[in-house]
Amino acid sequence: MVIAPIQLEPGSPAPLYRQLFLRLKEMILSGQLRPGERLPPSRELAGRLGLNRTTVTAAYELLQAEGLIRGHVGRGSFVATGPALPAIAWDRLLPPWEPATPLPPPASAGMISFATSRPAEELFPLDDLRRTAEEVLSGPQARTLLQLGSPAGYGPLREYLAAEGRRRGLMRADDDVLVTSGCQQALDLLGRVLVRPGDAAIVEDPVYPGLKNLLAGAGARVVGVGVGTEGVDLEELAGLLERHRPRLVVVTPDFQNPTGASLPAPARQSLLRMVRAAGAVLVENDIYGELRYEGAPQPALKQLDESGDTVLVGSFSKIGFPGLRVGWVIAPRPLVARLAAAKQSCDLHTDQLSQALLLRFAESGRLEAHRRRVRQAGAERLRALLAALEKHFPKGTFYSRPAGGMNVWVRLPGGLDAAELLPRAHREGVSYLPGRYFEVSRRHTGALRLSFAGLAPEKIRRGAEILGRLLGEELRQARGHERFDPAPALV
DSSP states (O other), X not given: OXXXXXXXXTTSSSOHHHHHHHHHHHHHHHTSSOTTOBOOOHHHHHHHHTOOHHHHHHHHHHHHHTTSEEEETTTEEEEOSSOSSOOOOHHHHSOOOOOSSOOOOOOOTTOEEOOOOOOOGGGOOHHHHHHHHHHHHTSTTHHHHXXXXXXXXXXXXXXXXXXXXXXXXXXXXXEEEEEESHHHHHHHHHHHHHOOTTOXXXXXXXXXXXXXXXXXXXXXXXXXXXXXXXXXXXXXXXXHHHHHOOSEEEEOOSSOTTTOOOOOXXXXXXXXHHHHHHTOEEEEEOXXXXXXXXXXXXXXXXXXXXXXXXXXXXXXXXXXXXXXOOEEEEEEHHHHHHHHHHXXXXXXXXXXXXXXXXXXXXXXXXXXXXXXXXXXXXXXXXXXXXXXXXXXXXXXXXXXOOSBSSEEEEEOSXXXXXXXXXXXXXXXXXXXXXXXXXXXSSOOTTEEEEEOTTSOHHHHHHHHHHHHHHHHHHHHHHHOOSOOOBOOOOO
């Protein structure tokens, strides 16, 4: 290698070997000498600089002592490839942060997993999706879709969602639509814009942990309101509204996660009046509403709200393809404008290609055909789970019987702790989420969530059989009983 001229000062009080060491060190740290570069042999460099070879050797020894170079017998000396400076102490530099609810590790491959609330991959219509992608990419807007777009989302998709909202009575004249990267980003943006540190936010209890975590991360005081077989406990909610004066109330009126509960129509009207009187912003998470398998659909809160102030959050994730990350917000125009500004500071714009793909998938009629298949499969899988719970779970177990969605909430008998049972279930090849992951203001140690939509019926039956056997064995050990009869359902 060629080293730039090195100027040393023979008259300096610093020895020449020290001067050479400092100059080479400076060249290494500044990048003039790159990691892995070979230094000249000591004899060669000494001759070039007019120095004694021992002077160069002494400088090299200092460089090696500081870890700046590495010597290899028979090959020479090389600039070290590792960091020359101490590594950043990330554990001290980063501010302390822990999610309000850390999630457990993912289930192992091959495990029957009831842990994830997601659609079944085998139902994805890949041929239809390929055809849709070809149509989008062969269209006149293909190149534009690959550019930066509006932070509010792909214009034609926003128009489609607005038209659908008007058709369903969800979109009012003063409302607007924002397209987001899934429902989670929509909820996160609402937290960023509406919640100030110390504000109270009321959520269902138990609740989807992603919502609790993002609100806690925004500095909110997260307060839980109990959920029964017919959704939010309105009597408890009235007291919480009076006591905490929340900034935000977030509810999932249809097939709530994790309980599967739905609010009856009269309760929806009461909830609207209560939240409006308290001056809080009501956010309706409508992510499961289209997954109804039986019975007549209930009107959305947004549809019932005469004031128009309810904020509705939706997504294609549960009815379509969660990996494409397309959700939306329908809300009063001033709020949507503020959400769009907050979103632009995060990601500049959303993925227009995914949005255009889903728009074409919907307009072609393929989304509706896929939706019918998903509902049919969901109904079959829910029936399989409920029948398996009735057959295999021990007496004293109670479980919800939702008319749709993706989840069934189970309360265990005999003081059993679902989290303590989970390692044994894993050893038997079954996974689920214990109730403690959904806790807000009360304990749910004796409960668990079973997500059924992503599993084939035969796996659902097998997994429920294994869990029922484990529960029976645990109860026999705890109580000394030898057998337990099937459980009644909590309806």
